[in-house]
Amino acid sequence: MVVATDDNASAARGQKPHFVPKSGSRLYTRVFLYAIAGILIVALALGLGLGFGLKHDECPPTTSPLPSSTPSAVWKPAVGSSWQIILSQKVEIDSNNPIVRPDVDVFDIDLFVHQNSSVIASLHKLGKKVICYFSAGSYEPYRPDSSRFLKSDLGAQMDGWPDERWLNLRSTSVREVMVSRISLARDMGCDAIDPDNVDGYENDNGLDLTREDSIDFVAFLAGKAKEKKLAIGLKNANDIVTDVLDAVQFSVNEQCAEYSACESFAPFIEAGKPVFHIEYPSGAPEKIATADSKSACSAKGASRFSTVLKSENLDSWVEYCDGRTVKTDVVS
Known part of the structure; x- marks a missing residue:
């Protein structure tokens, strides 16, 4: 299994949203804290391979396939070959x-x-x-x-x-x-x-x-x-x-x-x-x-x-x- 690098994992997750709470509001402060906590939980889940349906035994896609050991196809000589x-x-x-x-x-x-x-x-x-x-x-x-x-x-x-x-x-x-x-x-x-x-x-x-x-x-x-x-x-x-x-x-x-x-x-x-x-x-x-x-x-x-x-x-x-x-x- 090929494990994604941190850079690849970050790219798959995308950028975190940026929240700016209104000054002087406990409600917005609480919402802001909850949001931050939620984002951290989701990020942790993704890092462990548990988020967005990713199973423990699966790997994120890689940019290039693994080498294949399959032999080439049967040779087909052409009519008139010398x-x-x-x-x-x-x-x-x-x-x-x-x-x-x-x-x-x-x-x-x-x-x-x-x-x-x-x-x-x-x-x-x-x-x-x-x-x-x-x-x-x-x-x-x-x-x-x-x-x-x-x-x-x-x-x-x-x-x-x-x-x-x-x-x-x-x-x-x-x-x-x-x-x-x-x-x-x-x-x-x-x-x-x-x-x-x-x-x-x-x-x-x-x-x-x-x-x-x-x-x-x-x-x-x-x-x-x-x-x-x-x-x-x-x-x-x-x-x-x-x-x-x-x-x-x-x-x-x-x-x-x-x-x-x-x-x-x-x-x-x-x-x-x-x-x-x-x-x-x-x-x-x-x-x-x-x-x-x-x-x-x-x-x-x-x-x-x-x-x-x-x-x-x-x-x-x-x-x-x-x-x-x-x-x-x-x-x-």
Whole structure:
């Protein structure tokens, strides 16, 4: 409780009235004395917090509110936001000469690779927003929390990723791990999360995962992200775009141009939400044919997407549709 100062209390009470009794009149003298006594009683009552309906547990209003600890609102990225994504390397920013290349709006980086580092704070100082990546639908044995998954949580091996296995999105223990990861993202200062591999239903997952399981899982993740004041994106899963569009703030899409599926993500643009679009043309990095670049950047339905051309290991190299190529500084 903030207690008013004497000056504030006096201002609230106002000035005392000034009485001038008629000379030689006992009646007026008595009235004057009574009036003075009454004023003193009222003043004392106000000083004790008893007058004019003021209760013991109330405080007079203050001129400025107390500081609020409420987190800021969920970030809403704009359509057309420029970006860079690096998942296989750790971004390096010199605190003595803070600069980052490319000079884009958003960086999508790996959650665990950047744990216990100052990179996110440095990016924020440079005016950048940060999306933190983690796999929400696959088991990766090299992650620090991988031992928390139960054997029954693990499904079939992921095609092309022999160390990874699909996760049971219905599992309570899987969801508990994801809540911890979302909390970690909040504690690290991430602005958003990029939960990957939520589309197990489209693959031979060994767990009988369905489209409805993915919709429910994304809704669950979105609810937890909202609690932590984090934005969340839908990774791929074009079949469920319209089912989860209201729950997420953006899309991260891989290879919609290659598979002629970019129009599936048009509802994001129509809703004023960006599509962060990645293509992996042959020859990347640095030897991409002009025709391949043009095909990736001019795909039907992708004209307003935030498109980047990357190598499949998602390292520091990136090419943009204007032909610019950049390498972000990373820890060697």
